[in-house]
Amino acid sequence: MRAPKRSTPGSAPRSTPHGETPYSPASLLRALTANPYDVDELRIHGGTHTEDAPPDNRATRTITLLLALLLGFAVAVAVTDLRRDAAADDSPRTLLEAEVRETRTEADELEARQETLESDVAAAQGEVLDSADSGASQRLASYEIASAGVAMAGPGVTLSLEDSAPLPASPGVESGTVNRVTDGDLQIAVNGLWAAGAEAVAINGHRLSTTSAIRTAGSAVLVDFRPLSPPYVITALGDPEALRSGVEDGETGEYLTEVSTRFGVRYSWESSDELTVPARSVGSLREADVIESERDGPDGGAASDSADSSADTAPDPADDSGSRKDSE
Known part of the structure; x- marks a missing residue:
């Protein structure tokens, strides 16, 4: 096979096909596929095409400074107008x-x-x-x-439960975990207040009754299907000293001390001579029947049918296995 003839430096430059300039990418690609030995020659004759820098003299620097000042003034005027519009009486x-x-x-x-x-x-x-x-x-x-259908007021105590402070972060982690107050913690605290003689109980302004449910959904605590956010303030009406001593001296007090020591959950007490708990919302009456006379009680009132009410069963404080849901 005969090798193609290379052109000498003194010979005339070859013309690129299709009228392309010697330094265009298309001409280099065509020359490379047609005759690889002519690529260097095209680069040599193509020369360098660098743009000339603007002259650096006093007039150029003056014009640049004036343009910068003009641009800064325009930006300042625009910002002032925007602030004036935002503070106007008819602003959105x-x-x-x-x-x-x-x-x-x-x-x-x-x-x-x-x-x-x-x-x-x-x-x-x-x-x-x-x-x-x-x-x-x-x-x-x-x-x-x-049935917690009316608001009540009187002396009592407030028991506040709050999530733990952020724990020390692990290496490479920006923030540590936070131990959250769970629905089980609130159930135990509320049941302890009921056992201590509370006459009425509310959590963050939501009144509790014998049929109230304290549950969790994801990371939110629900009271009667209403989400609450920490801190959880439990208001209980009754004798303040009796309520606090009844809780702290019983299993509820031991449980609160344990979760505070092991998981950092914070709780605090506060007594007051005048507290108020709201009434629980009552459902609308849809159907009603006239009570027959033979079903009336001996005192002239209607004998009420017994109904089973489901109450929340709080976890046993002694069965705490140490597992607790942490969230970042």
């Missing part, structure tokens, strides 16, 4: 804040009207019941207190 933020304030005011007015109407309904209901039976309204009031 101001209008949204005004709408939120109006909505809150309207909600407060509706809540006040609801309380007034509930008081009127209760008064009218008492008159109707007293007209039929002299002791009906009193029995109804006792039933509402037992």
